[in-house]
Amino acid sequence: MPKLLPSICDESVFSAFFEEHARSLRNYLFYKFGDEESAEDVAQESFVRLWNNCSKVPFDKAKSYVYTIATNLSTSIKRHEKVQLKYQERNKLADRSNESPEFVLQEKEFMEKLNNAISKLPDKQREAFLMSRVEKKTYKEIAEIAGVSVKAIEKLMHKALVKMRKEIGDV
Amino acid sequence: MFDFKDDDRFLARWLNDELSDKELRAFEASDDYPIYKKIKDGSEAYIRPDFINPDLLEQIKRDPKELSIGKKTTSPWYYGIAAAIVLLIGVFTIYKISDVTVAPDFGNQASIELPDGSTMVVNAKSTASYNKFFWNFSRTVELNGEAYFKVTPGDKFVVSTDAGNIQVLGTEFNVYSNDSFFEVTCYEGKVQVTTERNENTLEAGNAYREYEEKSELIALSDVQPSWINNQSTFKSVPIKYVLNALENQYGITFKGNLPADELVFSGSFPHNNKELALKLVFGSLQIDFKFEGEKTVVLEN
Numbered sequence: 524m525p526k527l528l529p530s531i532c533d534e535s536v537f538s539a540f541f542e543e544h545a546r547s548l549r550n551y552l553f554y555k556f557g558d559e560e561s562a563e564d565v566a567q568e569s570f571v572r573l574w575n576n577c578s579k580v581p582f583d584k585a586k587s588y589v590y591t592i593a594t595n596l597s598t599s600i601k602r603h604e605k606v607q608l609k610y611q612e613r614n615k616l617a618d619r620s621n622e623s624p625e626f627v628l629q630e631k632e633f634m635e636k637l638n639n640a641i642s643k644l645p646d647k648q649r650e651a652f653l654m655s656r657v658e659k660k661t662y663k664e665i666a667e668i669a670g671v672s673v674k675a676i677e678k679l680m681h682k683a684l685v686k687m688r689k690e691i692g693d694v
Numbered sequence: 695m696f697d698f699k700d701d702d703r704f705l706a707r708w709l710n711d712e713l714s715d716k717e718l719r720a721f722e723a724s725d726d727y728p729i730y731k732k733i734k735d736g737s738e739a740y741i742r743p744d745f746i747n748p749d750l751l752e753q754i755k756r757d758p759k760e761l762s763i764g765k766k767t768t769s770p771w772y773y774g775i776a777a778a779i780v781l782l783i784g785v786f787t788i789y790k791i792s793d794v795t796v797a798p799d800f801g802n803q804a805s806i807e808l809p810d811g812s813t814m815v816v817n818a819k820s821t822a823s824y825n826k827f828f829w830n831f832s833r834t835v836e837l838n839g840e841a842y843f844k845v846t847p848g849d850k851f852v853v854s855t856d857a858g859n860i861q862v863l864g865t866e867f868n869v870y871s872n873d874s875f876f877e878v879t880c881y882e883g884k885v886q887v888t889t890e891r892n893e894n895t896l897e898a899g900n901a902y903r904e905y906e907e908k909s910e911l912i913a914l915s916d917v918q919p920s921w922i923n924n925q926s927t928f929k930s931v932p933i934k935y936v937l938n939a940l941e942n943q944y945g946i947t948f949k950g951n952l953p954a955d956e957l958v959f960s961g962s963f964p965h966n967n968k969e970l971a972l973k974l975v976f977g978s979l980q981i982d983f984k985f986e987g988e989k990t991v992v993l994e995n
Contacts, residue, residue: 684705
């Protein structure tokens with residue numbers, strides 16, 4: 524007998540699925556167009572559609588379903604200039620508390636340059652880079668979301684780093 | 695500048711701690727390393743953004759229909775329907791009389807110039823149709839089988855198949871869509887391929903393929919599909935699709951011990967020499983074959 528998968532129509536299943544994937548999806552969209560509000564709207568709409576179509580979407584296809592819906596919906600949304608990310612200041616980390624004020628300032632400047640370099644990356648490279656570095660997704664997971672091979676993601680990552688290194692210049 | 699020696703995934707492997715000790719030592723000794731290291735550490739310091747609206751889940755569950763973006767307000771629709779029916783009948787008539795279908799038979803190809811100067815070459819046992827009248831509004835070709843396209847730049851050009859749609863602006867590409875095998879190869883420019891499973895943008899020299907549960911992206915070095923030059927070429931394609939191509943090309947059928955589905959074939963066969971074509975395919979797979987009359991080939995494992 525085939526193993527029965529949980530149904531997305533089950534409220535607790537849907538909630539658990541939402542908890543697991545919503546933040547990643549929303550951030551993926553944020554990295555795509557650099558606007559938190561649009562990212563949230565599109566993520567919300569994608570989950571609404573999943574909920575409305577829960578009987579038609581098998582559990583194991585639900586993840587790719589919401590990502591596909593989100594990608595399709597986002598084609599009409601224009602990209603914002605900057606993907607502004609907040610970061611943990613290093614001097615607040617316990618092991619770095621002895622750094623000099625100059626060092627802290629330098630770090631701040633570097634993070635600004637880094638943010639700027641990320642914003643200037645081509646879309647696919649930026650998405651892959653942030654999904655990997657900030658969302659901590661594996662290359663395989665990113666490849667599944669983007670619908671390309673793992674190799675293609677690795678190439679994008681390499682290109683993104685080379686490009687950022689050029690953009691940042693020497694520090 | 696550190697030399698990655700044509701390894702276009704080097705830094706991806708470095709981020710994942712997958713470099714060999716030797717590679718890592720060489721990289722760490724380079725002038726570039728400190729900056730790459732700072733990018734790595736810096737990107738680690740980013741805080742993963744969270745929702746602005748923490749009650750999203752509750753809202754979705756409470757009233758999903760209300761939330762939907764792009765919902766339409768209701769309006770007096772019955773007038774619209776009456777007008778639409780009249781319009782539809784007229785449009786349908788024009789549509790029907792200006793429909794063009796091309797379907798070359800076994801072993802033939804048809805080269806067609808489309809109304810905007812784009813060309814398409816349709817392969818044996820394939821059907822392509824388009825509408826002359828509506829061409830200026832929508833450059834759309836319906837395809838079942840295989841065809842090669844050279845698209846004049848302009849508005850979007852769509853090839854619609856059972857497995858998915860291919861959308862371009864102006865470029866050269868090949869589409870194969872039959873039963874459960876779907877392959878799009880881009881030779882120039884860019885094409886967008888949308889299927890139920892995936893959405894991909896292909897650049898020149900890449901192909902996208904779906905069959906059974908698999909979907910893959912492959913790189914190719916050809917400048918034109920080989921069937922245009924009277925050859926069929928395959929790269930790791932399951933054998934049943936190769937047999938299907940032979941049947942379409944030569945109007946033959948196979949019986950006997952058909953090879954297992956897992957068997958894949960890489961290679962070419964010519965379109966003008968049946969004996970040679972069969973020898974090339976089955977020779978490489980060590981399958982014996984003999985003719986039973988003109989049209990039937992019996993396979994023996």
